[in-house]
Amino acid sequence: MSMFTIGEFSRIARVSPRQLRHYEALGFFAPEQIDPETGYRFYSALQLPRLNRILALKELGLTLAQIQHLLEEEISAEELHGMLTLRKAQIEQTIQGEFARIQTIEARLRQIERHDTPTDDVVLKAIPAQTVLSLRQVVPSLEAGFALMAQVYRSVPRRGGIGHFAVVLHSDSFETEHMDVEMGFLLTQDRAAPITLADGQTMTVRTVPAVATMATLVCVGFANHDAGYGTLGTWIEQHHWQLAGPSWEVFIEPFHPAKLDEAVIEIQIPITKHEHVRDMGHAPILS
Amino acid sequence: MSMFTIGEFSRIARVSPRQLRHYEALGFFAPEQIDPETGYRFYSALQLPRLNRILALKELGLTLAQIQHLLEEEISAEELHGMLTLRKAQIEQTIQGEFARIQTIEARLRQIERHDTPTDDVVLKAIPAQTVLSLRQVVPSLEAGFALMAQVYRSVPRRGGIGHFAVVLHSDSFETEHMDVEMGFLLTQDRAAPITLADGQTMTVRTVPAVATMATLVCVGFANHDAGYGTLGTWIEQHHWQLAGPSWEVFIEPFHPAKLDEAVIEIQIPITKHEHVRDMGHAPILS
DNA sequence: TTGCTCCTCACGTCACGTGAGGTGGC
DNA sequence: TTGCTCCTCACGTCACGTGAGGTGGC
Numbered sequence: 001m002s003m004f005t006i007g008e009f010s011r012i013a014r015v016s017p018r019q020l021r022h023y024e025a026l027g028f029f030a031p032e033q034i035d036p037e038t039g040y041r042f043y044s045a046l047q048l049p050r051l052n053r054i055l056a057l058k059e060l061g062l063t064l065a066q067i068q069h070l071l072e073e074e075i076s077a078e079e080l081h082g083m084l085t086l087r088k089a090q091i092e093q094t095i096q097g098e099f100a101r102i103q104t105i106e107a108r109l110r111q112i113e114r115h116d117t118p119t120d121d122v123v124l125k126a127i128p129a130q131t132v133l134s135l136r137q138v139v140p141s142l143e144a145g146f147a148l149m150a151q152v153y154r155s156v157p158r159r160g161g162i163g164h165f166a167v168v169l170h171s172d173s174f175e176t177e178h179m180d181v182e183m184g185f186l187l188t189q190d191r192a193a194p195i196t197l198a199d200g201q202t203m204t205v206r207t208v209p210a211v212a213t214m215a216t217l218v219c220v221g222f223a224n225h226d227a228g229y230g231t232l233g234t235w236i237e238q239h240h241w242q243l244a245g246p247s248w249e250v251f252i253e254p255f256h257p258a259k260l261d262e263a264v265i266e267i268q269i270p271i272t273k274h275e276h277v278r279d280m281g282h283a284p285i286l287s
Numbered sequence: 288m289s290m291f292t293i294g295e296f297s298r299i300a301r302v303s304p305r306q307l308r309h310y311e312a313l314g315f316f317a318p319e320q321i322d323p324e325t326g327y328r329f330y331s332a333l334q335l336p337r338l339n340r341i342l343a344l345k346e347l348g349l350t351l352a353q354i355q356h357l358l359e360e361e362i363s364a365e366e367l368h369g370m371l372t373l374r375k376a377q378i379e380q381t382i383q384g385e386f387a388r389i390q391t392i393e394a395r396l397r398q399i400e401r402h403d404t405p406t407d408d409v410v411l412k413a414i415p416a417q418t419v420l421s422l423r424q425v426v427p428s429l430e431a432g433f434a435l436m437a438q439v440y441r442s443v444p445r446r447g448g449i450g451h452f453a454v455v456l457h458s459d460s461f462e463t464e465h466m467d468v469e470m471g472f473l474l475t476q477d478r479a480a481p482i483t484l485a486d487g488q489t490m491t492v493r494t495v496p497a498v499a500t501m502a503t504l505v506c507v508g509f510a511n512h513d514a515g516y517g518t519l520g521t522w523i524e525q526h527h528w529q530l531a532g533p534s535w536e537v538f539i540e541p542f543h544p545a546k547l548d549e550a551v552i553e554i555q556i557p558i559t560k561h562e563h564v565r566d567m568g569h570a571p572i573l574s
Numbered sequence: 575t576t577g578c579t580c581c582t583c584a585c586g587t588c589a590c591g592t593g594a595g596g597t598g599g600c
Numbered sequence: 601t602t603g604c605t606c607c608t609c610a611c612g613t614c615a616c617g618t619g620a621g622g623t624g625g626c
Contacts, residue, residue: 001540001549002540002541005579005580006579006580007578007579007580012539012553014412014413016616016617017579017580018615018616018617018618019615019616019617021581021582021616022615022616026615038580038581038623038624039580039581039582040579040580040581040624041580041581045505045507045539045540045551046507046551048505048539048551048553049408049505049507052407052408052409052410052503052504052505053407053408055410056407056408056409056410057407058615059388059391059410059411060388060391060392060395061388061392063614063615064614064615065614077399077402080399081396081399081400084392084395084396084399085396087392088389088392088393088396091385091388091389091392092389094385095382095385095386095389098378098381098382098385099382101346101347101348101378102375102378102379102382104346104347105347105348105371105374105375105378106375108347108371109368109371109372109375112364112367112368112371113368115364120339120340120343120344121336121339121340121343122339122343123339123342123343123346124346125301126301216339217339218332218335218336218339220332220333220336252299252332252335253288253289253332254289262288264332264333264335266299266335292605292606293605293606294604294605294606303590303591304605304606305589305590305591305592306589306590306591308590308608309589309590313589325597325598325606325607326606326607326608327598327605327606327607328606328607350588350589351588351589352588
């Protein structure tokens with residue numbers, strides 16, 4: 001039985017010498033002999049099947065720790081089945097993510113090609129469930145809406161637990177008459193009581209469910225607010241998402257009715273992917 | 288203009304405080320103010336658009352170094368287009384790889400479910416171009432093949448540059464009569480001259496082109512050689528690859544005609560994916 | 575003597591997560 | 601006084617790649 005130096009063996013197995021030393025350091029693939037004088041490692045051809053087994057498992061995307069476990073513990077078929085099923089699910093996740101990324105990139109490429117203004121600052125976020133102290137009403141006009149905002153804003157004492165001022169547009173955002181709006185404050189603590197306004201209307205506390213995906217955009221100045229909706233709408237269309245609920249306007253910079261041009265507003269629009277597998281619309285990936 | 292501490296700002300932007308400090312350390316996103324006494328960082332709402340731009344670029348899969356470059360150098364549209372096109376190609380590559388991995392995993396899962404013997408040690412390798420000193424002949428029977436192997440083996444002096452003994456099966460591997468075989472030695476240096484055997488036949492030097500994908504398997508003992516082909520054939524079929532050329536047998540453990548049961552042989556079969564996009568055969572990934 | 579291969583550290587990768595140990599205002 | 605938030609190091613992640621500095625046989 002002839003022996004190979006680490007260089008020869010690495011050329012036969014097509015792995016790097018460093019890799020062989022690494023697996024040895026981790027303790028699951030050592031040379032058959034080590035010269036006590038020089039420290040030279042010697043491997044035999046009979047070690048190839050084990051090394052290949054390791055490489056095959058690595059190809060499945062298992063970590064070296066998992067492989068080590070698997071080699072040492074003589075794992076049961078079910079356990080292996082479980083590990084692989086898990087890995088498969090993980091990979092499917094990543095593939096989904098990569099597809100989404102490709103779509104975003106393609107949308108950006110098309111933008112550049114058409115010399116459109118970039119939509120650099122649209123960001124997807126997951127919003128957890130939150131509680132709000134709010135009032136919901138149908139307002140006849142934009143002016144009436146502003147008046148209500150000012151009234152609500154004045155009526156709530158700035159105490160602990162009161163967070164950002166926010167408006168929810170329950171009717172289509174391009175409606176400007178008879179808008180169904182909700183307005184109030186995000187709560188940072190759960191302990192808040194209803195508040196009755198001067199005209200007798202009552203702001204109540206409710207929990208808003210989490211939203212998995214929101215397309216968000218920050219606008220500086222209330223005047224840029226419409227442009228913000230435009231940008232978000234274009235972005236959503238170009239990336240093949242669909243609207244999935246009422247949009248939010250969160251006033252990051254404390255809302256003040258007299259200083260609307262200093263407002264900093266984050267617009268949040270819930271979106272979702274279509275239900276069916278779509279034509280990805282790009283050159284064949286698997287050719 | 289109100290300011291936010293790192294905690295408040297991180298909650299608004301939905302990033303971690305550590306992340307904000309990290310971007311500051313890298314030099315492309317600093318707080319608007321730092322308290323010289325306490326070192327406390329203060330951010331303003333007007334910094335959100337820049338941060339969101341960074342997050343959006345990160346979503347495209349750009350590295351922070353690229354993003355920094357992009358933010359500082361006021362990059363041209365073409366350059367950005369180039370970067371994104373490159374990224375897109377990279378992502379398509381990864382997706383292909385992930386699909387292949389899923390197929391491998393699914394094949395293994397089916398094996399486990401059917402309690403088949405595992406094919407743990409089949410490994411895919413890319414083989415670069417190599418030169419061989421070899422003789423090609425149609426042999427009438429297996430016995431004649433062995434005799435030829437022994438003759439060739441004896442006729443070549445073990446000098447520098449002479450590597451492993453190898454056999455190439457040019458006819459279908461399940462033929463046992465009138466096999467078209469090539470045999471000889473892999474060369475580790477290019478300087479080798481033709482050799483004429485005792486019976487007048489000549490071994491010539493030729494260059495074997497590189498093979499992108501070989502399915503390989505190491506067999507111990509010539510007797511296990513047929514089982515090896517079986518395993519490889521099953522593997523290739525289960526993973527939906529196709530044969531793409533003559534298979535090789537490389538004798539890792541120096542070939543000796545009298546000690547065939549001590550032989551260690553790597554079988555290599557060139558394979559390729561089908562030309563068309565296939566039905567991936569698993570549950571819808573994009574749902 | 576020059577090359578080649580081998581050896582053992584040990585740092586670098588990438589974008590942060592996660593303590594450790596300490597401070598300042600309600 | 602206890603909590604909470606902030607601060608600054610500094611190690612860990614994952615699987616090696618890549619020198620640095622030194623040795624031994626043709």
